[in-house]
Amino acid sequence: MIQPRVVVHLDNTRREYEPGDTLTGEYRIDVVNRWDIRAMEVSVLWYTEGKGDEDLQVHYFYRLSADDGDYINPFRPGRFSTRLPNSPLSYEGVIVKIRWCARVRLFLPQGKDVVDEAYFRVGQIPAARAVLPRTDS
Amino acid sequence: MARPFRFWVKKRRNRQTGSPQLAALSQSVFFGALFVVGIAFLIAVIIFQFLPEWQVISKYERTTCEVVDKRLDADPADASRHRPAVQIEYEVDDHRYRIWTYDARYHRGRGFDSGTESQQQVLDEFVVGGNYACWYDPLHPDQAVLIYGFHWYTWVLLLLPLPFIVIGGSGAGYIGITWGKSAERRAVLVQRASHLELFEPSNDYKDDEYPAVPKATDLTNSPGVRLKYRLPIERSPMWRMIIAGVVFLVVMTITVLFVNMAVQTHVANDPDWLLTVFAGSWLIVSAATLVYFLRQVVANTRAGMTIVEIEDHPLYPGGEYELFVSQTGRLRLRWVEMSLCCEEIATFKQGTNTRTTRKRVYWEQLLRQEDVQVRQNVPLEAELKLGIPAEAMHSFKTMHNEVHWQLVVHGKPKGMPAFKRQFPIHIYPTPRERVVL
Numbered sequence: 001m002i003q004p005r006v007v008v009h010l011d012n013t014r015r016e017y018e019p020g021d022t023l024t025g026e027y028r029i030d031v032v033n034r035w036d037i038r039a040m041e042v043s044v045l046w047y048t049e050g051k052g053d054e055d056l057q058v059h060y061f062y063r064l065s066a067d068d069g070d071y072i073n074p075f076r077p078g079r080f081s082t083r084l085p086n087s088p089l090s091y092e093g094v095i096v097k098i099r100w101c102a103r104v105r106l107f108l109p110q111g112k113d114v115v116d117e118a119y120f121r122v123g124q125i126p127a128a129r130a131v132l133p134r135t136d137s
Numbered sequence: 138m139a140r141p142f143r144f145w146v147k148k149r150r151n152r153q154t155g156s157p158q159l160a161a162l163s164q165s166v167f168f169g170a171l172f173v174v175g176i177a178f179l180i181a182v183i184i185f186q187f188l189p190e191w192q193v194i195s196k197y198e199r200t201t202c203e204v205v206d207k208r209l210d211a212d213p214a215d216a217s218r219h220r221p222a223v224q225i226e227y228e229v230d231d232h233r234y235r236i237w238t239y240d241a242r243y244h245r246g247r248g249f250d251s252g253t254e255s256q257q258q259v260l261d262e263f264v265v266g267g268n269y270a271c272w273y274d275p276l277h278p279d280q281a282v283l284i285y286g287f288h289w290y291t292w293v294l295l296l297l298p299l300p301f302i303v304i305g306g307s308g309a310g311y312i313g314i315t316w317g318k319s320a321e322r323r324a325v326l327v328q329r330a331s332h333l334e335l336f337e338p339s340n341d342y343k344d345d346e347y348p349a350v351p352k353a354t355d356l357t358n359s360p361g362v363r364l365k366y367r368l369p370i371e372r373s374p375m376w377r378m379i380i381a382g383v384v385f386l387v388v389m390t391i392t393v394l395f396v397n398m399a400v401q402t403h404v405a406n407d408p409d410w411l412l413t414v415f416a417g418s419w420l421i422v423s424a425a426t427l428v429y430f431l432r433q434v435v436a437n438t439r440a441g442m443t444i445v446e447i448e449d450h451p452l453y454p455g456g457e458y459e460l461f462v463s464q465t466g467r468l469r470l471r472w473v474e475m476s477l478c479c480e481e482i483a484t485f486k487q488g489t490n491t492r493t494t495r496k497r498v499y500w501e502q503l504l505r506q507e508d509v510q511v512r513q514n515v516p517l518e519a520e521l522k523l524g525i526p527a528e529a530m531h532s533f534k535t536m537h538n539e540v541h542w543q544l545v546v547h548g549k550p551k552g553m554p555a556f557k558r559q560f561p562i563h564i565y566p567t568p569r570e571r572v573v574l
Contacts, residue, residue: 019566043321046349048538051494052483055535057348058324087566088349091530094496096481096538105319111158113319123566125530128481128498 004031004074008104008118015120017084024081025118027104029074037072039065039107042080044100046088046122051095059085065107078104089123094130161312168308175301182294189241190287197272202227202281204263205235209256212249220248221260227271229278238271240284351534353451353563361446363461363520368445371543371559378433385426392419436553441465441516443546443558447523451563452542455527462504462546464517473548474505477523479530482539499529503544531566 010025017023023044031037044060060082064070080102091098100122105115206224220243226235239259242248250256263269263283273281315323361367395416402409441464448459462475479499485492504521511517523544533540542562549555 041319041321043325045321045324048535050481050483050538051485053485053537055537056320056324057328057535058321059348061321061325063322085348086350087347087531088533089531089566091533091540093481093530093540094498095483095494096533096540098533103321105321111317124528126528128530131497131500 002032004029004036004106004108004114006030006104006106006114006116008102008116010102010118010120012120015118016124017120017122018124019084019086019089019122022081022083023102023120024079025102026077026079027116028077029106031074034072034074035066036108037074037106038067038109039063039070040072041105041107042078042102043105044080044082044084044102046090046098046100049097049099050093084122089125090121091125092127094128161316165309165312165316168305168312170305171301172305172309175298175305178298179295179302182291182298185242185245185247186291186294187287189245190291192274193241193272193282193285194287196274196276197282197285198275199270199272199285200227200229200281201268202271202283204265204267204269206265207260207263209253209260210249215249217253218249218251219253219256220250221256223260223263223283225269225271225281225283227273227281229273232278234273234279234281236279236281238281238283240282240288243282244280347531347565349533349535350565351532351563353565356561356563357450361461364446364448364459366447366450368447368450368544368560368562370443371561375437378430378437381426381430381433385423385430388419388423388426392416392423395419432554436550436556439466439468439553440511440548440550440556441467445544445546445560447562451532451565452523452525453565454525454529454531454567456525458523458525460503460521460523460544462519462521464511464546464548466511466516467513468511468550468553470506470509470511470517471549471551472505472507473509473517473546475503475519475521476545476547477501477503477525478543478545480541480543482541484537499526499542525564529564532563 006027006029008025008027010023012023027042029037029040041061041063043058043062045056045058047056048054060080062080064072066072088098090100099119101117101119103115103117105113107113202225204223205226208222209219210222212218212220221239222237222243223239224235224237226233228234238244240248269283270285271281271283272285314326318326356368357366359367359369395412396419399409399413399416402412444461444463444465446461449456452458464470464473477499478497478501481496481498483494483496485494503523504519506517506519509517529542530540532542542564544560544562546558546560547555548557
């Protein structure tokens with residue numbers, strides 16, 4: 001059996017945005033039988049990476065579920081669009097990093113899922129570097 | 138090429154090697170077992186402890202009986218356990234009954250306890266030939282008890298299973314709610330719950346104007362004298378002094394105990410040298426804690442309050458702000474400085490411990506003065522400009538991660554330990570066009 005696949009694309013190929021910009025994109029699903037898709041979730045979110053435990057917050061989210069009677073048409077590309085918030089900005093810190101992405105997750109029979117993400121930057125904060133504590137005398 | 142499996146790296150996101158389904162199943166079994174144990178224990182307490190005593194209160198009627206005999210019954214299953222047994226005689230509807238009894242558990246074959254002495258004391262309260270109040274069952278007059286009401290431990294036993302039920306039930310409930318849901322959907326549920334928007338259908342998730350940026354209101358509720366706002370101090374230096382004082386008192390108490398014991402052995406002409414050396418080491422420790430405590434007292438009383446005021450808040454990258462700093466007290470400072478500092482703070486679980494790591498990513502000296510004399514009623518005061526770097530990361534705070542900006546006043550008085558006082562500030566993203574979602 002061919003495993004269903006999903007691919008996410010952002011319209012802005014540079015993948016750089018400012019707060020307040022509208023993020024638009026589309027997803028394409030590669031599947032033989034449409035009944036193989038039980039549910040689908042599209043989200044635009046940010047999460048933290050680094051030394052600390054992960055924090056995740058969803059900015060935009062919608063879900064279609066066959067069990068709830070939603071019609072999922074996997075043979076036509078789907079689009080999403082959202083206006084980005086003021087914060088948080090993408091950040092490449094030393095032990096704290098903030099990443100933004102658009103994520104599409106397909107739920108398959110038997111509890112399996114497939115996911116694809118398109119990363120993008122919000123803002124233009126340069127990467128941080130550690131500053132050694134100054135020895136006071 | 139497959140990545141070699143490494144045990145020592147943090148396994149998150151695509152590095153996770155375990156099965157989420159199996160983890161959720163294990164957790165649900167654990168929490169479910171806790172819940173079932175709690176419920177089973179509660180049912181047992183109700184059936185075997187609460188209901189018999191409650192029946193006595195609600196159904197039994199009072200009369201007077203005469204104690205005919207008394208003894209300690211041994212548990213047939215465990216001869217070391219006993220219970221009091223009192224033979225009483227009483228009359229109901231012109232019919233005399235003579236039975237062995239004690240409390241509500243007696244007629245169910247229970248009430249045995251391992252404390253024989255306490256059981257004997259209970260028995261001693263009854264005198265053969267004496268008249269006592271007793272309570273009998275009107276439907277079965279041959280059943281009566283000498284103890285009316287609930288034992289205190291009935292309530293304790295009823296409370297014991299509650300933690301199991303609450304923890305097990307809430308844990309199992311949480312797993313049930315999040316079962317089969319993606320990380321994004323769980324996050325949305327949590328976000329909506331925290332905003333009490335459970336019943337509001339929403340695609341574009343509505344959040345604050347500046348999500349994940351700390352609110353500025355907690356730093357702007359204190360007006361300044363010279364400038365608009367007086368910044369609150371992050372952690373009062375008095376706390377270090379109070380903690381040092383408590384530690385000194387505890388150590389001193391232990392020291393006095395050991396020294397007293399050691400001295401007594403010497404007075405009795407039977408010196409315990411090991412104890413004496415041990416007490417001596419405690420004396421050294423208490424002397425060290427006393428010195429540290431006194432240094433904190435001196436540092437806090439002589440280096441008075443540090444006041445930092447600012448003309449505006451929150452701050453924005455590229456902005457320049459008036460700043461006023463005042464150091465009161467009565468001391469001579471070898472040096473004093475004020476700096477703008479940014480730290481990344483990460484909180485993570487390591488085994489069962491929660492650890493926090495800080496990493497400084499920005500530091501800029503705003504002011505430094507050397508050999509400064511601060512006199513009473515003549516504080517050290519300075520007005521300066523605070524420039525926020527144009528490319529500064531904004532303040533950021535979530536449950537486990539933080540980008541924390543602060544102003545730090547650091548001083549080294551002569552002959553005293555250095556003091557450091559931190560004043561948090563919030564930097565917001567550059568106001569381009571504020572997005573109101």
